[in-house]
Amino acid sequence: MIITALHWQAVSLRFARPFATSRGRMRDSRSWIVTIETAEGIRGYGEAMPRCEVASGDRLTSAVEDELLAWRRRLVGHPLAIPDLPVPRSPSEAAVSFAIETAVLDALAQHQGVPLAALLGEPRPAVPVNATIGSSEPEDAAREAAQAAAAGFPAVKLKVGDRPLTADVARVAAVREAIGPAVALRLDANGAWRPDEAVAILPALAPYQIDYVEQPVRPGRLAELVWVRKEGGIPIAADESITSPAQLVALLAAEAVDVVVLKPMALGGLRRCVALAQLARTVGVRVVITSSLESGVGTAAALHLAAALPADTPPCGLATTGLLEHDLLTVPLPLDRGVMTLPDRPGLGVQPDARVLARYRVRKDAP
Ligand SMILES: [Mg+2]
Known part of the structure; x- marks a missing residue:
């Protein structure tokens, strides 16, 4: 199978309503939907959505599109094969590597008539997932958490860290009360607390049976963690x-962590995440796969990755396309009672909807 084309479209993904974390409110994200075509007419899809706090707008666009052009030169006219991915040096390189690898694996798996997950491991058909609740007011958070518990989610993840410590404790208490004792409760501070603040608040949160606290302190300071x-x-x-x-x-x-959150968008690919997940498991660290709040294309890839991990993998953070105005797909990813299942079709199993892509497109397609 020869790759005959590699093209992409930049889109602006809009959140259904601003999504708040301790780092601010997100309204939209710039993303690139990548398509690889083969001579047999197979189309493989991938998504690049770098979370760049240092680069945005035109600088980000040229970084991503330069990378995509380089991949086009490398791949088009050559047989379809899993590419060697460089260790990424930037969020845009990581995101583009993830998009390219996903698109190639999608096309290969479609050709073989198997789900993409089967190229990563021994897939399980269903992946339990958590509900994600932004940094909303206590009553709103409690109401959303109660709805998630009633909808059958085995775990709820609550954003914290953007208010005084006592207010966060009260909010966590309200959410625990709303979901009852059986649903796992995870917190995500997105690096908001100083180490002394974290050490002050965590014991106060312990009575609410917290599954884990994600990124309590800033990244980059191992000794603090x-x-x-x-x-x-x-x-x-x-x-x-x-x-x-x-x-x-x-x-x-x-020995800084009990759990690692692996995002294939940030780490630059699915196969790399499989290897890192195995490494973490060998030292007894739990692995949770999450999306990066991208569209249904990248989220589907993360779902296949999670499905390729062992059955004792904790609930993953993949039920996130509902936070967006639209997932860009013709058919949404299957989610029922807190469990996502792999789509029925081979490969990635999803298709971007051309009319929806046109609605969110931000600039002319690359030449
Ligand atoms: Mg997080």
């Missing part, structure tokens, strides 16, 4: 701290 884990008395997860394989290895070696 180690100290917070030792003093806090609640399981700790790293998310923003993991933007490269080397950082994950350092976290594991320092």
